[in-house]
Amino acid sequence: MSRSIRHRDIPGGSVEQLPDQLHPILRRVYAAREVTAAEIDPSLSKLIPISRFSAAQIAAQRLVTAREKGERIVVIGDFDADGATASALAVSTLRGLGFEQVEFLVPDRFLFGYGLSPAIAEQAASLAPDLLMTVDNGVSSIEGVARANELGMRVIVTDHHLPGRERPAADVMVNPNLPEDDFPSKCLAGVGVVFYVMAALARELGQRGMVDAGAANKLVASGLDLVALGTVADLVPLDYNNRVLVAEGLRRIRAGRCRPGLQALFRAAARDPLQARSADLGFGIAPRLNAAGRLDDMSVGINCLLADSLSAAQPLAVQLDQLNQERRDLQVRMEGEARAHLAAAQAQVAREHADAYCLFDPAWHEGVVGLVANRIKDQANRPVVAFAQSDEPGFLKGSARSVSGVHIRDAIDAVAAREPGLVVRFGGHAMAAGLTLREADLDRFRDALRAELAAHRDVLEQPNVIWSDGELAESDWGLDLARDLAAAGPWGQGFPEPQFDSALEVVESRVLKEKHLKMTVRHLEGGAPIDAIAFNQPELPPGDKLRFVYRLEVNRYRGLEQPQLVVEHMQVDA
Numbered sequence: 164m165s166r167s168i169r170h171r172d173i174p175g176g177s178v179e180q181l182p183d184q185l186h187p188i189l190r191r192v193y194a195a196r197e198v199t200a201a202e203i204d205p206s207l208s209k210l211i212p213i214s215r216f217s218a219a220q221i222a223a224q225r226l227v228t229a230r231e232k233g234e235r236i237v238v239i240g241d242f243d244a245d246g247a248t249a250s251a252l253a254v255s256t257l258r259g260l261g262f263e264q265v266e267f268l269v270p271d272r273f274l275f276g277y278g279l280s281p282a283i284a285e286q287a288a289s290l291a292p293d294l295l296m297t298v299d300n301g302v303s304s305i306e307g308v309a310r311a312n313e314l315g316m317r318v319i320v321t322d323h324h325l326p327g328r329e330r331p332a333a334d335v336m337v338n339p340n341l342p343e344d345d346f347p348s349k350c351l352a353g354v355g356v357v358f359y360v361m362a363a364l365a366r367e368l369g370q371r372g373m374v375d376a377g378a379a380n381k382l383v384a385s386g387l388d389l390v391a392l393g394t395v396a397d398l399v400p401l402d403y404n405n406r407v408l409v410a411e412g413l414r415r416i417r418a419g420r421c422r423p424g425l426q427a428l429f430r431a432a433a434r435d436p437l438q439a440r441s442a443d444l445g446f447g448i449a450p451r452l453n454a455a456g457r458l459d460d461m462s463v464g465i466n467c468l469l470a471d472s473l474s475a476a477q478p479l480a481v482q483l484d485q486l487n488q489e490r491r492d493l494q495v496r497m498e499g500e501a502r503a504h505l506a507a508a509q510a511q512v513a514r515e516h517a518d519a520y521c522l523f524d525p526a527w528h529e530g531v532v533g534l535v536a537n538r539i540k541d542q543a544n545r546p547v548v549a550f551a552q553s554d555e556p557g558f559l560k561g562s563a564r565s566v567s568g569v570h571i572r573d574a575i576d577a578v579a580a581r582e583p584g585l586v587v588r589f590g591g592h593a594m595a596a597g598l599t600l601r602e603a604d605l606d607r608f609r610d611a612l613r614a615e616l617a618a619h620r621d622v623l624e625q626p627n628v629i630w631s632d633g634e635l636a637e638s639d640w641g642l643d644l645a646r647d648l649a650a651a652g653p654w655g656q657g658f659p660e661p662q663f664d665s666a667l668e669v670v671e672s673r674v675l676k677e678k679h680l681k682m683t684v685r686h687l688e689g690g691a692p693i694d695a696i697a698f699n700q701p702e703l704p705p706g707d708k709l710r711f712v713y714r715l716e717v718n719r720y721r722g723l724e725q726p727q728l729v730v731e732h733m734q735v736d737a
Contacts, residue, residue: 165734165735166626166627166628166629166732166734167626167627167628167629168628168629168631168664168710168712168732169628169629169630169631170630170631170632170633171195171196171630171631171632171633172195173191173194173195174194174197177194177197178190178191178194180199180200181193181194181198181200181203182200182203185203185647186643186644186647188632188635188639188644188648189644189647189648189651191632191633192632192648192651192661193651195632196658196659202403205403205406205407205409205410205411205653206407206410206411207384207387207407207411209403209407210404210407210408211346211347211348211404213359213362213363213366215345215346215347216337216339216346216359216363217344217345217346218335218336218337218338218341218344218346219337219356219359219360219362219363220363220367221335221337222319222321222335222337222360222363222364223360223363223364223366223367224367225294225319225334225335226257226262226296226319226360226364227364227367227368227371227373229262229293229294230260230261230262230368230373232293233263233264234264234292234293234294235264235265235266235290235291235292235293235294236257236262236264236265236266236292236293236294236295236296237265237266237267237268237287237290237292237294237295237296238250238253238254238257238265238266238267238268238295238296238297238298239267239268239269239270239278239279239283239287239295239296239297239298239300239301240267240268240269240298240299240300240461240465241269241270241277241278241298241299241300241353241456241461242269242270242271242272242277242455242456242457242461243299243396243397243453243456243461244392244393244396244397244449244452244453244456244464245299245352245353245354245393245394245396245397246269246298246299246300246353246456246461247269247393247452247455247456247461247464247465247468248354248389248390248392248393248396248452248468249298249299249321249352249353249354249356249357249389249393250267250269250298250299250465251389251424251465251468251469252298252354252357252358252361252386252389252390252393253267253296253298253357253360253361254266254267254465254469255386255469256361256364256365256382256383256386257361257364259382260361260364260365260368260374260379260382261368261373261374266290266292267462267465268283268286268287268290269456269460269461269462269465270283271460272456272529272530273529273530273554274554276560276588276599277300277590277597278297278300278301278303278304278307278590279295279297279300279301279304279307279308279311279318279331280304280306280307281306281307281309281310283307284307284308284310284311284314284316285310285314287311287316288311288314288315288316292316293316293317294316294317294318294319295311295316295317295318295319296318296319296321297318297319297320297321297322298321298322298353298354298356298357299321299322299323299352299353299354299356299357300322300324300353301318301320301321301322301331301333301336302320302322302324302325302326302327302330302331302336302338303324303326303327303331303590304320304331305329305330305331307331308320308331308332308333309331309332312332317334318331318333318334319333319334319335319337320333320335320336320337320338321337321338321353321356321357321360322336322337322338322353322356323338323339323340323351323352323353323355323356323399324338324340324590324591324592325340325572325590325591325592326338326340326341326342327576337356337359337360338356339351339356347404348402348403348404348405350399350400350401350402350404350405350657351394351399351404351405352390352393352394352397352399352405353393353397354389354390354392354393354394354397355390355393355394355399355405355408358383358386358387358390358408361383361386362383365379365380365382365383366379366380384411384415385415385420385422387408387411387412387415388412388415388416388420388421388422388425389412389422389425389468390408390409390412391408391409391410391411391412391413391415391416391441391444391653392412392425392444392448392449392452394408394409394412395409395441395444395445395449395653395655396444396445396448396449396452396453398594398595398655398656399592399656399657400656400657400658401653401654401655401656401657401658402657402658406652406653406658409441409653409655410652410653413439413440413441413444413653416436416439417436417437417438417439419436419437421436422468422470423470423471423472423473423475423476424467424468424469424470424476424479424480425448425468426473426476427467427470427473427476427477427479427480428447428448428451428452428467428480428483429443429447429448430477430480431451431480431481431483431484432447432448432451432484434447434448438719440649440652440653440654441652441653441654441655442654442660445655450487450490451480451483451484451486451487452464452467452468452483453490454483454486454487454489454490455483455486456530457486457490457528457530457531457534458486458489458490458493458528458530458531459486463479463482463483463486464479464483466479467479467480467483490530490531490534493528493531494531494534494535497524497527497528497531497532497535498535498538498539500524500526500527501522501524501535501538501539501549502539502542504522504523504524505520505522505539505542505543508520508522509543517545517613518545518546518613518616518617518619518620518623519545519546519547519548519609519612519613519616520539520543520545520546520547520548521547521548521550521561521605521608521609521612522535522536522539522547522548522549522550523549523550523551523559523605524551525552527549527550527551527552528551529551529552529553529560529562532549532550532551532560532561532562533549533562533564533595533597535549536548536549536562536563536564537564540564540565540566544566544623544627545566545623546563546564546565546566546569546571546574546612546616547563547564548561548562548563548564548598548612549561549562550600550605552602553599557601557602557603558587558599558600558601558602559599559600559601559602559605560597560598560599561597561598561599561600562595562596562597563575563591563595563596563597563598564594564595565593565594565595565596566622566623567622568619568622568623568625569616569619569622569623570593571591571592571593571594571595571596572589572590572591572592572593572595572596573593574612574615574616574619575589575591575596575598575612576589577615578608578611578612578615581611581615582607582611585600585604585607585608585611586598586599586600586608587599587600587601629712629731629732630659630662631662631663631664631712632661632662632663633663633664634663634664634665635663635665635715636686637685637686637690637691639715640693640715640726640728641726642717642724642725642726644715644726645715645716645717645726645727646717648660648661648714648715648716649716649717660714661714661715662712662713662714662731663712663713663714663715664710664711664712664713665686665710665711665713666686666687666708666709666710666711666736667684667685667686667687667708667709667710667711668684668685668686668687668706668707668708669682669683669684669703669704669705669706669707669708669709670682670683670684670685670692670705671683671705672702672703672704672705673702674701674702675696678698678699678700679696679697679698679699679700680696680697680698680700680701680702680703680730681694681695681696682694682695682696682697682703682730683695684711684728687708693726693727693728694718694725694726694727694728695711695713695727695728695729695730696727696728696729696730697729697730697733700730700733708736709733709734709735709736710733710734710735710736711728711730711732711733712730712731712732712733713728713729713730713731714728714729714731715727715728716728716729
């Protein structure tokens, strides 16, 4: 498919403000992302101070009271990787800080759905807690918090999702996205919010002489491996504060100081933790952790992260790996069916504007529809909502994925406000959301969402752009630049890994494992060739001349390092 390849804009004078000792290409990359000289080093000392997050300090004081009274605490988690890492971080840190009665509870997504619902409050009550602490959920749990209070439990909400018009009656609400909160970084993942609460708690306990301050700080810092994983997995924008958190977590992993559960997951993913990058977390570890929440029970994932030895973590990591393979097989089948639904929908609206697609198949698995929606969104270049049947008869559960410039959670909110009762439940972010509908209302919702997104038609009709950091000369294809680019991250959502474009000739090509294209390529004007790989691509004949969009990476094989192009896109030049 031909796409519009555009070079990122570089603000005037921004390159000159960056240090001269940086590789010129890296200076160009940083300038295009508006990185200042002060933001090049994402060291932990640059983290926004705990004192700036006042709600975290209030939660810490409430937790100190719970410790003094010997209260029993139940952490209410979520069934994705952010929720799992946040749960494991809260439980392990609280226990390490001397809290003697700490348990966790994760809703079964197929029975209870997301968050602290009234049913989960009732299930939690069977554990006889004094205090519930939500992680990565709770900001929309109006009825669930009310039910917890009725049952005699107090609630601390820690969340990062956008609040609605009404808020739950929790004792404390910790969320950087509350309108009145002046914490500078609004992009924290759920696990990032928990990290700040635990850091504030450790400081409060240390100041009161209830724990050794130095040991408490080391305990909190040891959780940064989980913070890095959850932050990358949740696809929150990597603003500077999040890059600090992820960079420090990756440093700990590469230094061999990550917890046994993560070591076991790296082994299951056949990835080397001593060479860990954000891509390893996002594409190797997170899918295995998420598979538990999608197909089974996220308690498996949380217990893996809480394991105190590699021998205890290993069988859980193997189980997660097997679940991930099941998820892959299921996803392949569902994506094929979704493409057929998409083709039918496109044919039906060929004479109209299709500003969004709502797809449904009675056989789809609700734990995988989000992944399917994401793939079809990429194909259609439109927001997509994929629905599966709920365990609750007569209802559908949907997962929405959006394109740049269209805030899908706000769009669903607008639909819900304009047509009360149409959307039973919803929540999410700019690029992803979840919702529940009555099955009979699917067509009505489809029409309402399209009507809402018609206001964004100028954005939706923009060409399908792939962004490049410019062309690279043959002299730039070196190991030094490849290493510099790898070290310059962490790269991720909102801070994209550098990719470049060049017109190249295929010198040789062969297919590996029946699906990956291994090549050598060179510039059209000649020069030395370089190895390249394109995943899930058919063979190209030698002599083909194409425009390649690629990343320059270090290929490590049998102890040797060589530069390699990882091809993201290729097409005939216009």
